[in-house]
C-alpha cells in the first residue's frame with residue numbers, strides 16, 4: 001500500500017492507495033477555529049472522525065489507529081511506500097527524492113526560508129518514520145510542475161550571477177494541485193491551450209498553463225510571494241519590510257514569522273478564516289469587508305497577469321479548499337472577468353460548495369468555461385512516489 005501525507009499550512013491530508021493506485025481511503029484534518037475537524041472518506045461514504053488530540057502536527061502518529069479502526073487498512077496489509085509532499089525553496093527540491101540523511105540535511109538548510117512548510121515536513125517525516133519504520137519515504141516536489149516555465153519567469157530583477165550562485169529563483173508551489181487539475185481535464189478531453197488555475201486555500205496561488213505546461217505562477221522563491229493568504233502577507237515591498245523591522249524592532253526570524261503567520265487576512269482583520277470574514281462582513285464589520293476586498297483585489301491582479309502572460313485564457317479553474325467551497329469568493333473574483341467573457345451561472349455557482357468531481361459553474365450560452373476541480377494532490381503524490389520507488393528498484 002502507498003500512504004500519502006500532505007502537510008499544508010493549516011491542514012493535514014492523508015490518503016491510502018493500493019499498488020494499482022486505486023484510492024482506498026482519504027483523511028482530511030482541518031483547523032476550524034481553535035479545534036481540529038477530521039473527515040474520512042472511504043467505501044463511498046464520508047465519516048466524521050472524533051480526534052483524541054488537538055495539535056495538528058501530531059496527526060501522523062494517529063493514522064494507524066484511525067485507518068485500522070475504520071477498516072481502511074487490514075491487519076495483513078502493510079505500507080511499503082509513503083509519498084510526502086515537500087514545499088521547500090531550492091533547485092534541489094524541484095525534483096522528487098527518496099528521503100535519506102542527505103535529503104533531511106537539505107531540508108534543514110532551507111527551513112528558515114519557508115518556515116510554515118519545511119518545519120511541518122520535518123516533523124511529519126519524524127512521525128511517519130516512527131510509525132512506519134519499514135516504509136520507503138519519497139519526498140514529492142510541490143514545485144516540479146513549474147520546471148517548464150520559460151527562463152524569464154524564473155528571475156527576480158537581481159544580478160544573474162548572484163541568483164545562480166545562491167540559488168535564488170522563482171521556484172513556484174502548488175504544482176501538485178495544478179498538475180492534478182490539468183490531468184483531470186486532459187483525461188476528460190477538456191484541456192484547452194490556455195488555462196488559468198486559481199488554487200485557493202490557506203495558501204493561495206494563481207498559475208498560467210499553456211498546452212498543459214506551467215508558464216508562470218504567482219508564488220516565487222518561497223510560498224510567501226504572490227497573493228494575500230490566510231496568514232501570509234503575499235508580495236510586499238522590501239522597503240516596507242525594513243520599516244516594519246525597524247519600528248517593531250524585529251530580527252530576521254521575527255519578521256519572517258510575522259509575514260508568514262501574523263499577516264495576510266489575519267493581520268488585516270483578526271481572522272484567517274474566510275468563512276468567518278464573510279459572516280462578519282454580512283453583519284456590517286468594516287474590517288472584514290476591507291480584508292476581503294483586499295484579498296479579491298490581489299487575486300484580480302494575479303489572474304490578470306497570468307491572462308496577459310498567456311496572451312488569452314480559454315478556461316478558468318478553481319481548486320483548493322476555498323476555490324472548491326466558496327461560491328462568494330468565486331463570484332467576487334469572476335465579477336471582474338466579464339470583459340473577457342467569463343460569466344458565472346449564479347445557481348450552478350451557489351450549488352457548488354463541496355464538489356466531488358469536475359463541476360462547471362459558468363453560463364452555458366454566454367461564457368467561456370469556468371470549472372471547479374476538487375484538488376487531488378494525493379493521487380499526484382502517489383503516482384510520483386510509485387514511479388520513483390519503481391525506478392530505483394529496477
Ligand SMILES: Nc1ncnc2c1ncn2[C@@H]1O[C@H](COP(=O)(O)OP(=O)(O)O)[C@@H](O)[C@H]1O
Pocket residue numbers: 007008009010011012200201202203230272273274275320321322325326
Ligand atoms: N466553506 C468555506 N468557505 C471559505 N473558506 C473555507 C471554507 N472551508 C474552509 N475554508 C478555508 O480553507 C482554508 C484551508 O484550505 P486548504 O487548502 O485545505 O489549506 P492548506 O493550505 O492547509 O492546504 C482555511 O483557511 C479555511 O478557512
Ligand SMILES: CC(=O)OP(=O)(O)O
Pocket residue numbers: 007008009010087142173174201202203204223
Ligand atoms: C505551498 C502552499 O502554500 O501550500 P499550502 O496551501 O498547502 O499551505
Ligand SMILES: [Mg+2]
Pocket residue numbers: 007008009201
Ligand atoms: Mg494545501
